[in-house]
Amino acid sequence: MTNKPVLKVSQISFGYNRNEKIINNLSLEIYSGERVGIIGPNGTGKTTLFLLISGVKKPSSGEIILYDKKVKVGKFNPNIGMVFQNTDDQLFCPTVWEDVAFGPTNMGLSREEVKKRVNNSLKILGIEKLKDKAPHHLSGGEKRLAAIAGVLAMESKLVIYDEPTSNLDIRYRRKLINFINSSKQDAMLISSHDLEFILEVCNRVILLDEGRIVADGKPKEILGDENLMEAHGLEKPHSLIPHVIDHHEYIKKAE
Numbered sequence: 001m002t003n004k005p006v007l008k009v010s011q012i013s014f015g016y017n018r019n020e021k022i023i024n025n026l027s028l029e030i031y032s033g034e035r036v037g038i039i040g041p042n043g044t045g046k047t048t049l050f051l052l053i054s055g056v057k058k059p060s061s062g063e064i065i066l067y068d069k070k071v072k073v074g075k076f077n078p079n080i081g082m083v084f085q086n087t088d089d090q091l092f093c094p095t096v097w098e099d100v101a102f103g104p105t106n107m108g109l110s111r112e113e114v115k116k117r118v119n120n121s122l123k124i125l126g127i128e129k130l131k132d133k134a135p136h137h138l139s140g141g142e143k144r145l146a147a148i149a150g151v152l153a154m155e156s157k158l159v160i161y162d163e164p165t166s167n168l169d170i171r172y173r174r175k176l177i178n179f180i181n182s183s184k185q186d187a188m189l190i191s192s193h194d195l196e197f198i199l200e201v202c203n204r205v206i207l208l209d210e211g212r213i214v215a216d217g218k219p220k221e222i223l224g225d226e227n228l229m230e231a232h233g234l235e236k237p238h239s240l241i242p243h244v245i246d247h248h249e250y251i252k253k254a255e
């Protein structure tokens with residue numbers, strides 16, 4: 001871990017309407033190597049926070065610094081990639097290949113480099129056979145992997161995943177876990193209601209409620225704190241309940 005944060009969010013606030021505050025004077029630092037799970041009840045501002053960090057929305061106050069540069073609203077920044085909760089917001093080209101090529105092409109890379117990156121991303125995610133398909137003909141899980149391939153092809157250093165396991169079956173969910181765990185992306189922010197997934201892929205967890213950070217720490221400590229979780233409308237994950245842990249230990253010993 002270097003001393004300088006990859007991302008430094010300083011006292012940002014934001015509301016979609018003048019009189020509301022969805023994000024409330026929030027500060028946050030993310031460091032290289034961190035895979036940060038953002039958890040919290042519905043409507044608590046996780047997606048909104050991501051839209052601010054990626055420069056889609058502008059905070060009403062405060063500042064966001066990404067790799068030493070101030071995030072400017074509406075300005076394409078290849079250092080940050082976001083996999084949207086709703087993949088239909090992300091996939092809009094006639095074919096998967098063109099969708100995956102969209103980001104690197106916008107970065108002004110040569111055709112050869114774009115081709116190399118697209119083919120490589122499709123291969124890493126195991127979706128080469130989808131390359132000529134129309135994105136709107138894909139299944140939910142295939143769309144998710146295609147959207148991830150697009151971000152992967154940009155080689156963004158900080159990648160944001162908003163609810164990446166939603167609509168994924170067990171096979172695609174496992175594929176995603178393996179991909180994230182072997183990924184070389186510098187840092188990740190991952191929001192999810194799938195807390196077992198968060199436990200498998202994150203090394204830090206931030207609990208957000210009403211646009212504020214209410215806890216920040218090691219995944220097992222935060223997710224294993226029953227009182228904290230219940231106070232914010234969440235449940236301790238099944239795998240952290242003592243008899244389940246004992247059962248896992250028992251099975252491991254028996255193997």
Ligand SMILES: Nc1ncnc2c1ncn2[C@@H]1O[C@H](COP(=O)(O)OP(=O)(O)OP(=O)(O)O)[C@@H](O)[C@H]1O
Nearest residue numbers: 016017022040041042043044045046047048049085
């Ligand atoms: N475009 C918009 N206009 C007005 N209000 C919005 C808009 N988008 C989101 N909101 C409101 O902002 C609040 C935070 O929404 P956000 O999507 O950031 O929450 P979230 O934590 O990601 O929720 P979830 O877990 O359900 O995905 C919600 O009350 C939502 O209704």
